[in-house]
Amino acid sequence: MKLFQVTGAAVLNTIERLGRAALFLYEILGNSWTLARRFYLVIQQVFAVGVFTLPIVLVSGLFVGMVLGLQGYNTLVKFGSAQSLGLLVALSLLRELGPVVTALLFAGRAGSALTAEIGLMKATEQLAGMEMMAVNPVMRVIAPRFLAGVISMPLLAAMFSAIGILGGHLVGVGLLGVDSGAFWSQMQDGVDFREDVMNGVIKSVVFGVVVTWIAVFEGYDAVPNSEGVSRATNHTVVYSSLAVLGLDFIMTALMLGEV
Amino acid sequence: MTNRKTVEVWVGIFVAAGVFALGVLAFRVGNLTTTDVENGYRVEARFENVGSLKVRSAITLAGVRVGRVAAIRSDPDTYQAVVVLNIDGRYKNLPADTSASILTSGLLGEQYIELEPGGAEEHLKEGSRIKLTQSAMVLEKLVGRLLTSFIDKPADNKK
Numbered sequence: 001m002k003l004f005q006v007t008g009a010a011v012l013n014t015i016e017r018l019g020r021a022a023l024f025l026y027e028i029l030g031n032s033w034t035l036a037r038r039f040y041l042v043i044q045q046v047f048a049v050g051v052f053t054l055p056i057v058l059v060s061g062l063f064v065g066m067v068l069g070l071q072g073y074n075t076l077v078k079f080g081s082a083q084s085l086g087l088l089v090a091l092s093l094l095r096e097l098g099p100v101v102t103a104l105l106f107a108g109r110a111g112s113a114l115t116a117e118i119g120l121m122k123a124t125e126q127l128a129g130m131e132m133m134a135v136n137p138v139m140r141v142i143a144p145r146f147l148a149g150v151i152s153m154p155l156l157a158a159m160f161s162a163i164g165i166l167g168g169h170l171v172g173v174g175l176l177g178v179d180s181g182a183f184w185s186q187m188q189d190g191v192d193f194r195e196d197v198m199n200g201v202i203k204s205v206v207f208g209v210v211v212t213w214i215a216v217f218e219g220y221d222a223v224p225n226s227e228g229v230s231r232a233t234n235h236t237v238v239y240s241s242l243a244v245l246g247l248d249f250i251m252t253a254l255m256l257g258e259v
Numbered sequence: 260m261t262n263r264k265t266v267e268v269w270v271g272i273f274v275a276a277g278v279f280a281l282g283v284l285a286f287r288v289g290n291l292t293t294t295d296v297e298n299g300y301r302v303e304a305r306f307e308n309v310g311s312l313k314v315r316s317a318i319t320l321a322g323v324r325v326g327r328v329a330a331i332r333s334d335p336d337t338y339q340a341v342v343v344l345n346i347d348g349r350y351k352n353l354p355a356d357t358s359a360s361i362l363t364s365g366l367l368g369e370q371y372i373e374l375e376p377g378g379a380e381e382h383l384k385e386g387s388r389i390k391l392t393q394s395a396m397v398l399e400k401l402v403g404r405l406l407t408s409f410i411d412k413p414a415d416n417k418k
Contacts, residue, residue: 040263043266043267043270044266046270046273046274047266047269047270047273050270050273051269051270051272051273054273054276090288094284094288151274152273154277154281155273155274155276155277155278155280155281156277158277158280158281158284159276159277159280161280161284162280162283162284162288163280165288184287187288188287188288191288192315193285197281197284197285197288200284201281
């Protein structure tokens with residue numbers, strides 16, 4: 001009997017939290033349009049969320065691209081098609097690694113910071129204070145951060161892919177001696193704008209929404225004490241990483257249209 | 260807090276860099292600049308076997324790309340493959356008896372259609388049909404034919 005009760009409570013709790021998260025997203029979106037008049041709030045958050053994540057994204061992108069160049073070359077050279085290295089690097093980055101790795105880094109770097117910040121605001125009763133002053137905290141604090149995350153993610157993913165291709169070029173052409181012309185022409189021949197570039201952008205927008213949503217919700221819903229904030233931060237990273245990887249599979253399956 | 264101007268400058272740089280990266284991906288990496296077949300016209304060609312020809316495969320004339328494959332379907336009556344070719348409007352003066360053959364770039368590369376102009380006075384128009392076609396070379400069949408010819412020969416010599 002106890003077992004059933006525990007299971008039931010856990011399930012109900014999860015469903016309740018999901019419901020609250022959905023209502024919260026609805027509230028954020030409902031409050032977003034008022035930010036058109038105070039867009040500086042969003043710009044400030046893009047600075048905090050996007051610009052500070054840029055260095056880690058650029059450095060990881062460069063290294064991921066370089067590793068792809070090395071690994072790809074060693075496999076392709078066995079089939080005598082090392083010329084296709086550019087295509088391999090570009091497709092892996094644009095379709096998968098760009099959006100996914102950027103989203104994981106974004107969850108670790110920006111998502112956790114957002115949760116901690118909002119959770120701490122709640123713990124120190126700043127959010128309650130705002131409500132006392134008739135300022136809607138969702139509109140003033142949450143919505144700008146959410147929008148900033150959604151705006152930053154595709155930009156970061158695009159930069160990740162671009163610098164990754166540069167890294168692949170650096171290793172492939174500079175180090176391993178693939179012909180530079182073949183590298184670019186094979187890439188341009190095989191990469192389709194709508195199929196590959198735009199699908200990557202769509203993925204990164206979805207990941208941006210999901211990661212930022214989880215981050216602000218965990219912060220807003222945190223138990224208002226130091227332990228609660230630390231747990232919420234932890235949850236943000238774990239849940240958003242899982243959500244990103246799971247959604248990536250679903251979206252890839254839908255985009256390739258083979259399931 | 261950092262002052263307003265610094266924030267705005269950095270965000271400006273960030274957004275500009277992001278948009279620039281997207282532009283690079285679209286134009287330098289992707290083929291947004293080269294995909295378009297401008298006001299093309301469509302002609303039909305029938306093949307016994309299209310091999311691994313795909314929609315959007317290249318159509319070339321003397322090695323220069325002049326169009327892309329628009330559709331491939333099967334004709335239930337003749338059991339042939341019907342390929343719809345979308346040829347760029349700039350190449351309107353192809354003779355009506357132009358022939359089309361499916362070739363492979365490199366040994367195992369992608370397949371494409373090569374057009375060879377004939378000598379007719381009339382030109383290909385929207386909806387006309389290319390009558391002279393040569394099907395794709397299927398490697399397995401070729402190898403099979405080669406093997407049977409090898410096996411047959413010694414037998415012939417003994418007799």
